[in-house]
Amino acid sequence: xxxxxxxxxxxxxxxxxxxxxxxxxxxxxxxxxxxxxxxxxxxxxxxxxxxxxxxxxxxxxxxxxxxxxxxxxxxxxxxxxxxxxxxxxxxxxxxxxxxxxxxxxxxxxxxxxxxxxxxxxxxxxxxxxxxxxxxxxxxxxxxxxxxxxxxxxxxxxxxxxxxxxxxxxxxxxxxxxxxxxxxxxxxxxxxxxxxxxxxxxxxxxxxxxxxxxxxxxxxxxxxxxxxxxxxxxxxxxxxxxxxxxxxxxxxxxxxxxxxxxxxxxxxxxxxxxxxxxxxxxxxxxxxxxxxxxxxxxxxxxxxxxxxxxxxxxxxxxxxxxxxxxxxxxx
Amino acid sequence: xxxxxxxxxxxxxxxxxxxxxxxxxxxxxxxxxxxxxxxxxxxxxxxxxxxxxxxxxxxxxxxxxxxxxxxxxxxxxxxxxxxxxxxxxxxxxxxxxxxxxxxxxxxxxxxxxxxxxxxxxxxxxxxxxxxxxxxxxxxxxxxxxxxxxxxxxxxxxxxxxxxxxxxxxxxxxxxxxxxxxxxxxxxxxxxxxxxxxxxxxxxxxxxxxxxxxxxxxxxxxxxxxxxxxxxxxxxxxxxxxxxxxxxxxxxxxxxxxxxxxxxxxxxxxxx
Numbered sequence: 001x002x003x004x005x006x007x008x009x010x011x012x013x014x015x016x017x018x019x020x021x022x023x024x025x026x027x028x029x030x031x032x033x034x035x036x037x038x039x040x041x042x043x044x045x046x047x048x049x050x051x052x053x054x055x056x057x058x059x060x061x062x063x064x065x066x067x068x069x070x071x072x073x074x075x076x077x078x079x080x081x082x083x084x085x086x087x088x089x090x091x092x093x094x095x096x097x098x099x100x101x102x103x104x105x106x107x108x109x110x111x112x113x114x115x116x117x118x119x120x121x122x123x124x125x126x127x128x129x130x131x132x133x134x135x136x137x138x139x140x141x142x143x144x145x146x147x148x149x150x151x152x153x154x155x156x157x158x159x160x161x162x163x164x165x166x167x168x169x170x171x172x173x174x175x176x177x178x179x180x181x182x183x184x185x186x187x188x189x190x191x192x193x194x195x196x197x198x199x200x201x202x203x204x205x206x207x208x209x210x211x212x213x214x215x216x217x218x219x220x221x222x223x224x225x226x227x228x229x230x231x232x233x234x235x236x237x238x239x240x241x242x243x244x245x246x247x248x249x250x251x252x253x254x255x256x257x258x259x260x261x262x263x264x265x266x267x268x269x270x271x272x273x274x275x276x277x278x279x280x281x282x283x284x285x286x287x288x289x290x291x292x293x294x295x296x297x298x299x300x301x302x303x304x305x306x307x308x309x310x311x312x313x314x315x316x317x318x319x320x321x322x323x324x325x326x327x328x329x330x
Numbered sequence: 331x332x333x334x335x336x337x338x339x340x341x342x343x344x345x346x347x348x349x350x351x352x353x354x355x356x357x358x359x360x361x362x363x364x365x366x367x368x369x370x371x372x373x374x375x376x377x378x379x380x381x382x383x384x385x386x387x388x389x390x391x392x393x394x395x396x397x398x399x400x401x402x403x404x405x406x407x408x409x410x411x412x413x414x415x416x417x418x419x420x421x422x423x424x425x426x427x428x429x430x431x432x433x434x435x436x437x438x439x440x441x442x443x444x445x446x447x448x449x450x451x452x453x454x455x456x457x458x459x460x461x462x463x464x465x466x467x468x469x470x471x472x473x474x475x476x477x478x479x480x481x482x483x484x485x486x487x488x489x490x491x492x493x494x495x496x497x498x499x500x501x502x503x504x505x506x507x508x509x510x511x512x513x514x515x516x517x518x519x520x521x522x523x524x525x526x527x528x529x530x531x532x533x534x535x536x537x538x539x540x541x542x543x544x545x546x547x548x549x550x551x552x553x554x555x556x557x558x559x560x561x562x563x564x565x566x567x568x569x570x571x572x573x574x575x576x577x578x579x580x581x582x583x584x585x586x587x588x589x590x591x592x593x594x595x596x597x598x599x600x601x
């Protein structure tokens with residue numbers, strides 16, 4: 001690393017420590033000791049304070065609120081035990097939103113990872129102006145989720161959307177991207193993929209660049225074809241990175257909110273379509289809390305989603321680790 | 331490594347076109363009037379109405395205020411995140427103290443915590459403070475992030491040699507001066523990347539600002555949502571707003587593209 005080399009030469013130019021700690025009076029010495037002892041804690045304190053106040057406490061307190069019937073502005077929330085959870089497990093809309101969330105998640109994360117790996121492989125070949133291509137595929141990352149939601153809601157408009165015009169041009173049937181449940185999930189998954197594929201491709205590309213070239217040479221000597229090299233050398237060594245990408249996209253993907261909210265053709269609606277056909281769990285939680293103003297019930301939704309994310313992320317982790325240990329040399 | 335052939339360039343070109351197209355489409359609709367969307371064959375070249383539509387954006391929502399607010403919020407959050415993250419990264423990478431490794435592990439673990447799900451009590455707390463509707467409510471939860479601390483710690487480990495820290499200590503530097511004069515100059519590239527990344531994340535943040543802000547005092551993203559949730563959607567208007575809010579970020583993104591790409595790829599290898 002050039003930076004540390006630079007620093008190393010700086011180091012040589014630094015005047016030798018001459019007088020050191022000699023000649024310090026007692027209290028200055030104690031002050032210096034206090035500085036050494038206390039400073040590290042002081043430096044890391046801001047994160048822990050912020051996290052405790054706006055991360056940990058709200059998450060735990062959500063569990064507490066979920067045991068109450070708690071309306072916005074009411075001063076007397078009533079304790080109702082697990083009643084909110086009982087209602088939630090009998091709530092058809094909750095199951096519908098959970099199904100929607102998983103459907104959109106699978107439609108986005110699956111193809112996204114496959115395409116990202118292929119894109120990374122393309123970017124890993126010898127290109128003219130490699131940085132230009134990388135910036136090009138990363139460009140969607142600059143757009144905000146709101147902007148993406150608005151633009152794609154327009155592109156997938158059922159009546160006048162460009163996608164349907166193109167379909168019609170090629171003699172295909174128009175699709176109602178809003179009303180058709182599965183089609184709406186695909187449209188939302190396309191938005192997610194559009195924004196994140198390039199980003200994930202760069203993370204995978206970085207891992208590809210870190211693979212030692214000797215491995216490929218050895219494989220070539222053994223007569224492995226390009227495809228075979230990719231399968232037997234590249235993929236196994238990418239697994240830790242793929243685990244990372246899959247886990248982060250699980251945690252983010254199951255909380256998806258902005259895309260379905262902005263996709264709704266009904267302005268300002270939180271319904272996720274007229275029959276909640278693309279309402280996600282987070283959108284349902286938002287609606288319950290800030291439109292219907294049932295804080296207790298919204299908190300129960302949040303807690304269940306939290307547990308679902310925990311379970312799915314752990315399963316993903318164990319699964320990908322298992323695959324990694326059964327196949328490949330890693 | 332294989333030299334890229336026709337197919338590689340062809341596929342990559344298709345990808346980049348796909349990346350650019352939605353931005354272009356947004357500008358295209360914004361530069362015409364909504365009538366174009368009903369045409370059987372949509373036009374593929376921009377019209378001349380962009381500035382007229384953009385002017386309507388400023389009439390429809392508090393767009394100047396929204397831009398100002400977003401700059402204030404993203405700017406503040408960027409400064410505090412970079413400062414606190416480099417400070418904590420320095421402590422975790424170069425100082426010895428009891429509990430250091432477990433505390434750092436804890437921070438890594440919090441990366442996986444979906445804090446977004448805590449918005450109900452957070453909203454109630456902000457309401458108790460009387461902060462609802464104000465920018466404090468948006469900024470305070472984002473003053474420093476686990477990701478920032480994590481990145482800076484990883485970078486500081488390699489970028490700052492121990493000998494340099496020791497030498498500065500021997501010269502009688504206090505800890506904070508060691509941080510300021512030795513650590514900070516050495517981690518500047520990573521701090522710059524963290525800054526750009528934080529600014530973009532904050533600029534694009536939506537759910538929490540939507541919860542605590544209203545149409546009278548919005549950020550850019552909240553203003554865009556208000557623009558879209560009018561009685562009926564006038565797409566030339568809404569996409570003019572979207573274009574106005576997006577183009578500056580895209581320009582900055584292209585100008586700093588090399589650093590952003592390098593930052594993402596470096597973070598990936600070290601993470």
